[in-house]
Each structure stands twice: as C-alpha cells, then as structure tokens.
Amino acid sequence: xxxxxxxxxxxxxxxxxxxxxxxxxxxxxxxxxxxxxxxxxxxxxxxxxxxxxxxxxxxxxxxxxxxxxxxxxxxxxxxxxxxxxxxxxxxxxxxxxxxxxxxxxxxxxxxxxxxxxxxxxxxxxxxxxxxxxxxxxxxxxxxxxxxxxxxxxxxxxxxxxxxxxxxxxxxxxxxxxxxxxxxxxxxxxxxxxxxxxxxxxxxxxxxxxxxxxxxxxxxxxxxxxxxxxxxxxxxxxxxxxxxxxxxxxxxxxxxxxxxxxxxxxxxxxxxxxxxxxxxxxxxxxxxxxxxxxxxxxxxxxxxxxxxxxxxxxxxxxxxxxxxxxxxxxxxxxxxxxxxxxxxxxxxxxxxxxxxxxxxxxxxxxxxxxxxxxxxxxxxxxxxxxxxxxxxxxxxxxxxxxxxxxxxxxxxxxxxxxxxxxxxxxxxxxxxxxxxxxxxxxxxxxxxxxxxx
Ligand code: SAH
Ligand code: SF4
Numbered sequence: 100x101x102x103x104x105x106x107x108x109x110x111x112x113x114x115x116x117x118x119x120x121x122x123x124x125x126x127x128x129x130x131x132x133x134x135x136x137x138x139x140x141x142x143x144x145x146x147x148x149x150x151x152x153x154x155x156x157x158x159x160x161x162x163x164x165x166x167x168x169x170x171x172x173x174x175x176x177x178x179x180x181x182x183x184x185x186x187x188x189x190x191x192x193x194x195x196x197x198x199x200x201x202x203x204x205x206x207x208x209x210x211x212x213x214x215x216x217x218x219x220x221x222x223x224x225x226x227x228x229x230x231x232x233x234x235x236x237x238x239x240x241x242x243x244x245x246x247x248x249x250x251x252x253x254x255x256x257x258x259x260x261x262x263x264x265x266x267x268x269x270x271x272x273x274x275x276x277x278x279x280x281x282x283x284x285x286x287x288x289x290x291x292x293x294x295x296x297x298x299x300x301x302x303x304x305x306x307x308x309x310x311x312x313x314x315x316x317x318x319x320x321x322x323x324x325x326x327x328x329x330x331x332x333x334x335x336x337x338x339x340x341x342x343x344x345x346x347x348x349x350x351x352x353x354x355x356x357x358x359x360x361x362x363x364x365x366x367x368x369x370x371x372x373x374x375x376x377x378x379x380x381x382x383x384x385x386x387x388x389x390x391x392x393x394x395x396x397x398x399x400x401x402x403x404x405x406x407x408x409x410x411x412x413x414x415x416x417x418x419x420x421x422x423x424x425x426x427x428x429x430x431x432x433x434x435x436x437x438x439x440x441x442x443x444x445x446x447x448x449x450x451x452x453x454x455x456x457x458x459x460x461x462x463x464x465x466x467x468x469x470x471x472x473x474x475x476x477x478x479x480x481x482x483x484x485x486x487x488x489x490x491x492x493x494x495x496x497x498x499x500x501x502x503x504x505x506x507x508x509x510x511x512x513x514x515x516x517x518x519x520x521x522x523x524x525x526x527x528x529x530x531x532x533x534x535x536x537x538x539x540x541x542x543x544x545x546x547x548x549x550x551x
Pocket of ligand 2: 254255256257258261262263264298299336
C-alpha cells in the first residue's frame with residue numbers, strides 16, 4: 100500500500116517539476132510516508148525527523164531549501180503532535196489527502212517566502228474528505244511492468260489488534276468503471292501485471308458491479324483487458340472469500356496461483372479474542388475449496404504471536420496449523436499493542452521475552468516450508484515477469500507466478516516481458532535460473548495454453 104501511495108505522490112508532484120531521487124541530502128523535498136500497523140512507528144518517525152532536521156539545516160546554511168512532509172497513517176494519527184515536536188516539518192498530510200500535495204507545497208513555499216520559515220507552524224491536512232481522493236489523481240506517468248492499483252480503502256472489521264479502521268476510516272470501494280479505466284491505462288503504459296490493493300480487498304463492492312458483483316466479477320472484467328497477463332490481489336480477509344471469487348481462481352487464467360490469506364492464529368480462542376469472525380475449521384474449509392478450484396494454488400499468510408491471553412497451548416495450535424497448511428511464504432509478527440485498540444487494553448498481555456521465543460519457533464517452521472517449496476521449484480520451467488535490473492551486469496530480476504524473485508542472466512530487451520525460465524538454484528528467499536526456450540503459458544501450467 101505504501102509503495103503504491105509513494106508512487107502516486109510522485110505522480111501528483113511531477114507537474115511541479117519534482118522527480119524522485121535516492122539522495123535525501125540533495126532533495127528539495129523529503130516525504131516520509133509512514134505506516135502505523137506494527138512496531139514503534141511513531142518513535143521511528145521522530146528519530147528520522149531528527150536526521151532530516153540536520154539535513155535541512157545544512158541545506159539552509161548552503162543557501163538552499165528542503166521541504167519536509169510527513170504522510171500516511173502516522174501523520175493521520177499524530178498530526179498535531181508532529182507539528183509540536185518537530186516544528187521543522189512543513190507539511191503533515193493524512194492518507195486521504197495526498198492528491199492535495201501540489202496545493203500544500205505551494206502554500207508551504209508561500210509561507211516560507213513570506214517569513215523565511217520563521218513561523219513555527221507547518222501545514223496540517225489530515226481530514227477525511229467526503230469526496231474521493233481517487234477522483235483527483237492524475238493519470239499514472241509510466242507504469243512499471245508489475246503495477247499496483249488501489250480498488251478499496253479502509254476497513255469496518257475492527258480486529259482488536261488493528262489500527263486500520265481508526266486511521267484509514269470506513270470501507271470504500273472505487274466504482275468498477277474507474278478501476279477498469281485505470282487498469283486499461285496501466286496496460287497501455289506497459290504494465291503486464293496488476294496487483295489490486297485494499298486493506299480488505301476481497302470485501303470489494305464497487306458501484307457498477309453486476310449481480311454477481313464483488314471482486315470475482317471485477318477480476319473477470321479485468322481479464323478481458325489486452326496485455327494484462329497477470330492479476331493478483333491483496334490483502335484478503337478469510338470471511339470475504341465468496342463463491343464467485345473462489346470460482347474465479349479456477350476459471351481466470353490471468354489470476355496467479357498464489358494468494359495471501361492472513362490467518363493470524365491457529366487457536367479458535369485467540370481468533371475470537373481478535374474478533375476475526377471465523378474459526379480454524381472455517382479457514383481449513385476455505386482453503387480446501389480454493390485448492391479444489393485451483394490445484395496448483397499456493398498460499399501465504401500473516402501470523403501474530405503473543406496476542407493477549409495466548410497460552411502455550413494456543414501457540415502450539417498456531418505451530419500445528421503452520422505445518423498443516425504448508426504456507427510457501429509467511430509474515431509473522433510479535434503482537435504490538437496499538438494505542439486506542441481493544442487489544443491494547445486487554446489485561447493479560449504476554450511478556451516480550453515469551454513473544455520473542457514464540458516468534459523464533461514459528462519462523463523456524465515457516466522458513467522450512469518456504470525453503471522446501473523453493474527447492475521443489477528446481478528443475479521446473481516457470482514464466483517470469485522481469486521488472487528490474489539485477490545487481491550483476493547483464494542480470495534481470497523478475498517474479499515467478501508465486502512471487503518468488505528469480506535472478507536470470509538475460510538481455511535487457513526482456514525487461515517488462517514474461518519469459519520462460521528453467522529454475523536451477525533455490526535459495527531461502529529467491530530462485531536463480533536460465534532462459535528456457537520451450538513455449539509455456541504464463542501461469543506455469545501447460546494445460547492452460549494461451550491461444551496465440
Ligand atoms: N487486512 C488484513 C491485514 C492488514 S494489517 C487482514 O485482515 O488480515 C497487515 C498485518 O499486520 C496483519 O495481517 C497482522 O498480521 C499484522 N498486524 C496488524 N496489527 C498488528 C499489531 N498490532 N501487532 C502485530 N501485528 C499486527
Ligand atoms: Fe485490520 Fe485487516 Fe482486521 Fe481490518 S480486517 S481490522 S485491516 S486486520
């Protein structure tokens with residue numbers, strides 16, 4: 100989500116002459132795009148802001164200016180506090196208002212010109228506007244081969260550990276026609292793959308959806324767009340995995356056989372305390388139906404360890420589920436109490452040392468199943484979408500259907516295209532291979548050839 104948001108901020112600022120740079124020391128403007136979901140996001144922000152204050156001071160001494168902006172969820176939650184604690188910040192903007200960046204930059208520049216930055220207050224813009232931010236974004240400048248497209252924002256589910264419903268607001272889906280128009284535009288600008296984004300992407304209910312509606316219907320419509328060879332979506336909630344969407348996994352060739360489906364815990368008691376609204380058997384049934392629709396589907400998931408009240412027995416159930424399902428990629432986190440959420444106020448918090456031990460034990464199981472899957476890919480021929488240059492000269496890096504990074508010596512002309520690669524090396528987090536010649540379709544399944 101944040102990568103997408105940063106790219107869109109770059110797009111809205113391009114008409115003002117801003118181009119992205121890796122060198123913060125030479126930047127006329129620095130935007131810290133923040134995420135609040137885990138860890139000590141606010142503390143990290145203030146220490147980063149300290150670093151940028153020194154950088155800004157050095158630029159002022161050299162007769163130059165640097166605007167500092169803070170965007171994203173931490174900005175939304177901490178707005179006034181940031182203004183107080185970090186007066187060198189020029190702009191604070193929430194996730195719903197980044198289409199107003201050009202106007203905010205102009206206002207900040209006027210303020211600096213008027214009093215040469217002496218005013219202690221920057222500009223704060225963190226309201227949730229009634230109109231949609233999507234209506235104000237310019238068309239994407241040039242799409243990457245693997246592009247992101249936000250179709251849904253916000254969340255009404257209120258899992259007890261999560262800040263999203265408070266920082267991102269109520270669930271909102273973009274109209275079908277807008278999503279299709281942006282997807283067509285991305286495909287014309289060179290995108291071969293599109294990942295549909297949303298906090299709760301499979302709760303999608305965009306205006307204009309037909310009776311079947313929902314994300315399954317949208318994916319079928321996207322599959323008709325010329326040039327879009329791969330479709331993915333993230334992040335999903337298990338309870339929104341409806342029949343139509345599961346059927347799409349079986350029928351839509353462009354929908355990649357890889358799905359991120361967070362489960363959070365293997366214990367029914369903890370899932371109930373988390374307000375996840377499903378039990379472990381429900382999750383198993385959904386997974387079985389997905390596998391029945393698409394036999395080569397692989398899953399990735401999120402786990403939280405050390406949620407308040409999690410006993411050794413609850414944690415063992417999590418380990419057991421992790422081994423049972425055999426996820427090929429996993430994100431696992433120590434529970435971190437987010438102020439204002441019900442979980443933070445629960446009495447039986449788990450000590451940090453226990454959380455750390457559980458996280459390690461879980462990661463050992465998960466790393467083993469990820470490595471096992473990577474090894475099982477050796478010798479296979481997989482379609483790879485090349486989207487960046489590798490570290491070595493002459494090397495390109497792309498993604499397999501299962502999101503594994505694949506490193507291949509390949510001509511630059513293959514950038515942005517899908518090529519067949521014979522996998523020769525499996526590493527913990529990536530694969531290596533050689534270009535292969537035989538023709539194969541894009542999902543790695545020879546039974547489903549694309550007719551040329
Ligand atoms: N909407 C998605 C997840 C969004 S947040 C869903 O419903 O699953 C992404 C991940 O961050 C979550 O899946 C969860 O595993 C993790 N996470 C969120 N809040 C957390 C917290 N307070 N402590 C630790 N991990 C958290
Ligand atoms: Fe947070 Fe996801 Fe739960 Fe919504 S469904 S509250 S985004 S974890």
